[in-house]
Amino acid sequence: MRANVCLILPFLLGGLCSCDAPAEEASPRELPFAAAPLVPSRYLTIDGLQIAAYESGGHKGPGVLLLHGNTSSASAFARIFQASKLTKRRVVAIDLPGYGNADDTEYDVATFTSVIAQAAVEIEVDDGVMVGWSLGGDFLLQAAHLLPDVKGYFLFGTAPVGGGPPAI
16 A cells, blocks of 8 residues: 555655655756646546546556545646656546536536546546545545556545445
8 A cells, every 4th residue: 555655645745755756856846836727638528428637648657546626626636737747657637527627417426426437447547546635535435336446545635425335
């Protein structure tokens, strides 16, 4: 589990800890606090919904999927995307339905979990590390049974509100 934590923490803590040296001389600590909003790399069509996907372009290590919280969007992770370019890590994020650049839909746990699982497969991070913040973490808990090859989960500010995944 240490490897998974070392992969995530440098991004989340803005470079305050790291498991390997950055690929360039700049440090994530030197990045400006605020970052420009993210621009979608592509759009996915899942269950008839257009979902914005954001990709760092990195290739090092397993992919990391970031899921935002309520009243937010993937742009909440803009600074993490800046840091990922320095370390060459593959970081992806999606806008959940009804947020950011994604199509709106009724608030339904089954729809959100399906979108998360299908997006992870389509973006090819279904065997990586999943990070969920607040509402994104709750939906990630709900989708865990649909993502059996995930290497690790990192949830923060998450309180399960959907009743948990079905018993296996």
